[in-house]
Amino acid sequence: MKDEVTREDRVANLKGMGCSRKRVEDARFTQGKGNYVDDIKLDGMLFGDFVRSPYAHARIKSIDTAAALEVPGVLAVLTAADLEPLGLHWMPTLAGDKQMVLADGKVLFQGQEVAFVVAEDRYAAADGIELVEVEYEELPVIVDPFESLKSDVVLREDLVGKNGALPDGAHGPRKHHNHIFTWEAGNKAPTEEVIANADVVAEESMYYHRTHPCPLETCGCVASMDKVNGKLTLWGTFQAPHAIRTVVSLISGIEEHNIRVISPDIGGGFGNKVGAYPGYVCSVVASIVTGKPVKWIEDRMDNLMTTAFARDYHMTGKISATKEGKITGLQCHVTADHGGFDACADPTKFPAGFMNICTGSYDIPTAYLEVDGVYTNKAPGGVSYRCSFRVTEAVYFIERMVEVLAIKLNMDAAELRRINFIKKEQFPYTAALGWEYDSGDYHTAWDKALKAVDYEGLRAEQAQRVEDFKAGKTRKLMGIGLSFFTEIVGAGPVKNCDILGLGMFDSCEIRIHPTGSAIARLGTISQGQGHATTFAQILASEIGLPADSITIEEGDTDTAPYGLGTYGSRSTPVAGAATAMAGRKIRAKAQMIAAYLLEVHDNDVEFDVDRFVVKGAPEKFKTMKEIAFAAYNQAIPSLEPGLEAVSYYDPPNMTYPFGAYVCVMDIDVDTGVPEIRRFYALDDCGTRINPMIIEGQVHGGLTEALAVALGQEIAYDDMGNVKTGTLMDFFLPTAWEVPNYETDFTVTPSPHHPIGAKGVGESPHVGGVPCFSNAVQDAFRPFGNTHTNMPHDHWRIWRTANELGLHD
Numbered sequence: 001m002k003d004e005v006t007r008e009d010r011v012a013n014l015k016g017m018g019c020s021r022k023r024v025e026d027a028r029f030t031q032g033k034g035n036y037v038d039d040i041k042l043d044g045m046l047f048g049d050f051v052r053s054p055y056a057h058a059r060i061k062s063i064d065t066a067a068a069l070e071v072p073g074v075l076a077v078l079t080a081a082d083l084e085p086l087g088l089h090w091m092p093t094l095a096g097d098k099q100m101v102l103a104d105g106k107v108l109f110q111g112q113e114v115a116f117v118v119a120e121d122r123y124a125a126a127d128g129i130e131l132v133e134v135e136y137e138e139l140p141v142i143v144d145p146f147e148s149l150k151s152d153v154v155l156r157e158d159l160v161g162k163n164g165a166l167p168d169g170a171h172g173p174r175k176h177h178n179h180i181f182t183w184e185a186g187n188k189a190p191t192e193e194v195i196a197n198a199d200v201v202a203e204e205s206m207y208y209h210r211t212h213p214c215p216l217e218t219c220g221c222v223a224s225m226d227k228v229n230g231k232l233t234l235w236g237t238f239q240a241p242h243a244i245r246t247v248v249s250l251i252s253g254i255e256e257h258n259i260r261v262i263s264p265d266i267g268g269g270f271g272n273k274v275g276a277y278p279g280y281v282c283s284v285v286a287s288i289v290t291g292k293p294v295k296w297i298e299d300r301m302d303n304l305m306t307t308a309f310a311r312d313y314h315m316t317g318k319i320s321a322t323k324e325g326k327i328t329g330l331q332c333h334v335t336a337d338h339g340g341f342d343a344c345a346d347p348t349k350f351p352a353g354f355m356n357i358c359t360g361s362y363d364i365p366t367a368y369l370e371v372d373g374v375y376t377n378k379a380p381g382g383v384s385y386r387c388s389f390r391v392t393e394a395v396y397f398i399e400r401m402v403e404v405l406a407i408k409l410n411m412d413a414a415e416l417r418r419i420n421f422i423k424k425e426q427f428p429y430t431a432a433l434g435w436e437y438d439s440g441d442y443h444t445a446w447d448k449a450l451k452a453v454d455y456e457g458l459r460a461e462q463a464q465r466v467e468d469f470k471a472g473k474t475r476k477l478m479g480i481g482l483s484f485f486t487e488i489v490g491a492g493p494v495k496n497c498d499i500l501g502l503g504m505f506d507s508c509e510i511r512i513h514p515t516g517s518a519i520a521r522l523g524t525i526s527q528g529q530g531h532a533t534t535f536a537q538i539l540a541s542e543i544g545l546p547a548d549s550i551t552i553e554e555g556d557t558d559t560a561p562y563g564l565g566t567y568g569s570r571s572t573p574v575a576g577a578a579t580a581m582a583g584r585k586i587r588a589k590a591q592m593i594a595a596y597l598l599e600v601h602d603n604d605v606e607f608d609v610d611r612f613v614v615k616g617a618p619e620k621f622k623t624m625k626e627i628a629f630a631a632y633n634q635a636i637p638s639l640e641p642g643l644e645a646v647s648y649y650d651p652p653n654m655t656y657p658f659g660a661y662v663c664v665m666d667i668d669v670d671t672g673v674p675e676i677r678r679f680y681a682l683d684d685c686g687t688r689i690n691p692m693i694i695e696g697q698v699h700g701g702l703t704e705a706l707a708v709a710l711g712q713e714i715a716y717d718d719m720g721n722v723k724t725g726t727l728m729d730f731f732l733p734t735a736w737e738v739p740n741y742e743t744d745f746t747v748t749p750s751p752h753h754p755i756g757a758k759g760v761g762e763s764p765h766v767g768g769v770p771c772f773s774n775a776v777q778d779a780f781r782p783f784g785n786t787h788t789n790m791p792h793d794h795w796r797i798w799r800t801a802n803e804l805g806l807h808d
């Protein structure tokens with residue numbers, strides 16, 4: 001006899017929310033069957049590549065392309081002079097600035113695009129590049145933003161009026177010719193007053209160094225202009241394909257319906273692929289000029305040296321408290337190094353992103369933040385790396401300030417956090433710098449974390465270690481790194497978040513096929529996160545069809561509904577919500593169909609897992625599969641045939657995931673080598689869609705956090721040369737450096753999200769960096785250390801030990 005199918009079986013069969021469904025995309029990724037931009041090969045396709053500036057700041061006196069054009073296979077060499085008649089020698093940036101597509105009279109950073117060589121293949125292009133003769137006149141180089149604000153050297157002549165007048169920038173008045181904007185949040189005078197009269201004030205200056213996400217796949221595109229039909233198709237590594245389509249239309253004048261932008265598989269994005277690069281514009285122009293498809297793919301050095309960097313924030317803070325440790329005020333000033341052009345990808349009203357989340361997880365009554373953006377001779381960008389909107393910087397700042405305050409108060413840093421956390425009953429909580437935190441339960445998470453690692457025990461062990469060190473019994477110190485973070489993800493309500501005037505909603509469109517399977521398309525685009533797996537799970541739970549019968553498609557602007565793309569952990573909070581809402585529309589229609597089929601009133605049926613059941617008569621039901629068929633097969637009075645829905649979702653607020661991290665580290669004082677003994681990470685991202693994917697996200701984010709905290713950096717010398725432009729010098733952690741992460745969670749749903757989910761992709765990075773850094777700093781705390789700057793590579797750790805006299 002066949003076992004009866006239980007309700008539990010039916011739930012399991014859906015593989016819906018909460019299930020660790022295996023990633024459906026991995027079958028192709030693990031078998032080398034992914035379809036990345038560089039896999040696209042079209043008939044007659046040409047290859048374009050850049051002549052790049054060896055200088056960080058120079059006047060361009062002449063460009064001679066004659067010899068390059070003689071190279072067999074080289075078809076064209078584009079310079080700014082060729083783009084100028086088309087109005088394409090400069091392009092708008094996402095931050096309201098403009099950027100040279102090809103060097104127009106001067107170059108502002110090493111690696112800047114000077115000319116675009118179009119050839120039959122990559123090798124001919126490379127030969128052509130060698131023969132383009134550019135005459136440069138070197139100009140004084142500025143790599144330090146503080147120097148920049150004092151210098152007579154004008155970096156952006158295009159932004160200075162004839163008589164030296166300084167027209168306003170995109171974000172208001174400018175103080176100096178190399179100044180971009182000042183952005184403020186909070187209340188200055190009251191904060192200064194609180195700090196001036198406080199029992200205790202801790203002050204610190206810190207530099208969050210410039211780094212780069214270094215995705216496995218570099219940036220690139222293939223442009224194909226079909227002149228007969230007037231259609232442009234652009235494949236590329238785009239994190240925001242629809243926005244790219246709109247931008248391409250606006251700057252090229254090609255009507256938007258004649259542009260098709262496709263993001264195929266993307267080998268990691270991490271924010272690097274949000275903005276628009278000169279390579280896109282040049283490929284499009286080259287395709288129009290030659291009438292052939294043109295591919296442009298960066299090499300690793302191009303990618304590291306010239307595409308969207310992250311961080312480069314010089315932060316100075318003051319934090320005040322009572323003698324008992326209750327925080328009373330916080331002040332922060334940032335000097336933000338934006339390089340040669342302001343190309344940050346923040347929502348328009350937020351030139352320093354969400355840096356104003358820098359009060360962190362603490363109930364701080366008054367605060368003030370001021371950010372000055374500055375031009376220097378470095379590459380532009382400033383969007384990227386597992387937090388598009390500067391939350392990494394904000395959390396690093398507050399999590400260091402709290403540690404520095406703990407030292408000043410001679411208090412335990414875990415206890416100091418505990419007494420200042422926003423309390424559960426205070427949510428929704430409006431922070432001093434303006435954000436409304438949707439939900440949180442920080443005390444529960446913190447207690448769980450400290451208990452899991454036996455915090456008291458660790459502190460006792462650390463004290464013993466200090467004794468042993470002083471007694472000459474060991475040369476290893478022990479650091480306990482703590483961090484508690486609150487993220488802000490899911491941009492964003494259209495009322496205050498837009499990019500280039502495009503409101504930051506997102507979308508999902510669903511079609512149910514007659515046999516009860518479905519396709520859903522979204523305005524976001526996976527770069528490895530596993531959207532094809534997880535969005536199908538949301539739908540499975542909402543519409544009662546198995547996730548395995550639902551295809552998720554993203555990234556083709558001809559088919560997907562308009563959306564703002566994937567970055568800032570916005571897919572779950574925004575497109576995930578749209579998916580649930582579209583699913584509910586499907587369910588509402590399915591209910592009417594079910595009622596018709598069961599010959600009862602609409603309100604007499606109710607949804608149960610995968611079917612509609614007559615209330616009080618569970619043996620009378622129609623499964624979603626049957627309903628789907630009926631939608632196409634029966635004429636139902638007053639209902640259109642078919643079963644489709646679309647939702648454009650404008651979230652009422654952002655979501656505020658949080659987490660509690662602890663890192664235990666042993667540091668060899670004589671070599672400066674840190675050894676991570678334990679890393680415990682508790683994440684709360686509200687309702688969890690796929691626990692296994694969440695765990696993968698946490699592992700990835702923590703590994704990138706380890707990289708940034710312990711060695712990864714884009715470093716410049718005084719001449720503006722990039723010293724870390726290859727993977728020989730740029731630290732990319734491998735399994736060798738990575739510890740065994742212990743992951744954990746609590747669940748505090750978002751009250752405004754239809755399924756209560758918050759983002760998680762960025763969180764481990766945001767919380768991880770301060771945790772690793774705090775572990776290093778904590779090891780040296782007993783010897784008088786208050787703060788040292790990242791990255792904590794072996795040399796810098798060794799130097800700290802040396803400066804503290806530990807080598808004597």
Ligand code: PCD
Nearest residue numbers: 269270271386387388528534568571572689690759760761
């Ligand atoms: N609650 C929850 C949440 C979430 N999830 C999952 O998880 C993931 C994620 O999500 P999110 O957080 O929402 O996010 P998205 O939007 O999707 O994504 C983005 C992110 O993501 C991350 N992760 C990753 N991974 C991979 N693999 N790759 C990549 O690239 C990446 N990137 C990075 C970044 S950096 Mo930016 O862009 O900087 O802003 S931001 C970012 C997906 O799958 C989802 O579904 C779940 O499950 N649950």
Ligand SMILES: [Cu+]
Nearest residue numbers: 387388389391
């Ligand atoms: Cu972010």
